Amino acid sequence: MKTNFRSGFISIVGRPNVGKSTLLNAIIGQKIAITSPKPQTTRNRILGIKTTEDYQMVFVDTPGIHKPKHELGRLLDQTAQSSIEGMDAVLFMVDAEKGLAEDHVIKLFQGISSPVYLVINKVDLLKSKIQIDKIIISYMNVYPFAGFFPISAKDHTNIDHLIEELVGRLPVGYPLFESSEITDQSDFQLMSEIIREKVLYHTQEEVPHAVAVVIEHTEMIEDVYEVHATIVVERNTQKQILIGKGGDMLKQIGTEARKEINKILNTRIHLILWVKVKKDWRNRPSDLKSFGYDN
Ligand code: GDP
Numbered sequence: 001m002k003t004n005f006r007s008g009f010i011s012i013v014g015r016p017n018v019g020k021s022t023l024l025n026a027i028i029g030q031k032i033a034i035t036s037p038k039p040q041t042t043r044n045r046i047l048g049i050k051t052t053e054d055y056q057m058v059f060v061d062t063p064g065i066h067k068p069k070h071e072l073g074r075l076l077d078q079t080a081q082s083s084i085e086g087m088d089a090v091l092f093m094v095d096a097e098k099g100l101a102e103d104h105v106i107k108l109f110q111g112i113s114s115p116v117y118l119v120i121n122k123v124d125l126l127k128s129k130i131q132i133d134k135i136i137i138s139y140m141n142v143y144p145f146a147g148f149f150p151i152s153a154k155d156h157t158n159i160d161h162l163i164e165e166l167v168g169r170l171p172v173g174y175p176l177f178e179s180s181e182i183t184d185q186s187d188f189q190l191m192s193e194i195i196r197e198k199v200l201y202h203t204q205e206e207v208p209h210a211v212a213v214v215i216e217h218t219e220m221i222e223d224v225y226e227v228h229a230t231i232v233v234e235r236n237t238q239k240q241i242l243i244g245k246g247g248d249m250l251k252q253i254g255t256e257a258r259k260e261i262n263k264i265l266n267t268r269i270h271l272i273l274w275v276k277v278k279k280d281w282r283n284r285p286s287d288l289k290s291f292g293y294d295n
């Protein structure tokens, strides 16, 4: 290892749907965090680790900051807040199409000493670059940001400049993770998240938020990895929606999830999905814990 090796933590925070998880995947170069057009896609703090010969950056992807209605929502906010303190740098991400500074979110950074960068994402959607300047000017007035980075996480635009800047902010120090590690999630967590992502894409309104996925057990049968998973919902009507006409919906979700898990884990898998109703699980601490939301 080089004597001037650098390592540190960088968190990615911002409102739901601005593209935090998409950026994490772009930086790591592999899907480790699920993404979707729906808020509350990310429920747990997820680490993404990027290691080169010169540095190790540990990125912390967080649930978006929003106004909580459920005990789960409150947990998500707490996770976002606790991911700001003690970081070597913080990326505060906004959506380039959404416009100007909001004071509310800036309050989060009061009293923290880490440099905070404004990352303006989705610039691929802008018709004119003038919008970027307007956003920067409005944010300059509410917080002393360490820098401004217009990017497109989807198209991987300008991310290399951001990384270059962040390297300079890392302290000299040993790596904390093996160079082969890219996330702190287990294979079970990854699998349940991929299944949940497919549910998010196929359902509307309250259903996506009422869903948790539990991997019940797995078994190696010859060269096929057999995975038994349960999709938990809050109501019978939601269960019917998920199963769909003649089981069509569940089949579709299962096929998409299987293909993706296959690719990520690089093994053949056989995915067996069940749907179970657990009333009001989002408000029950014991359920939250058993579904993996205890942070
Ligand atoms: P998060 O809630 O902040 O983690 O946001 P996600 O990463 O889940 O992304 C929310 C939505 O925005 C998804 O539909 C993404 O595909 C989309 N998205 C993310 N980054 C970009 C981008 O740079 N450009 C465009 N056009 N869409 C993006």
Ligand code: K
Pocket (backbone or CB within 6 Å): 016, 017, 035, 036, 037, 038, 039, 040, 041, 042
């Ligand atoms: K999202």
Ligand code: MG
Pocket (backbone or CB within 6 Å): 020, 021, 022, 033, 034, 035, 041, 042, 062, 063, 064
């Ligand atoms: Mg996310």
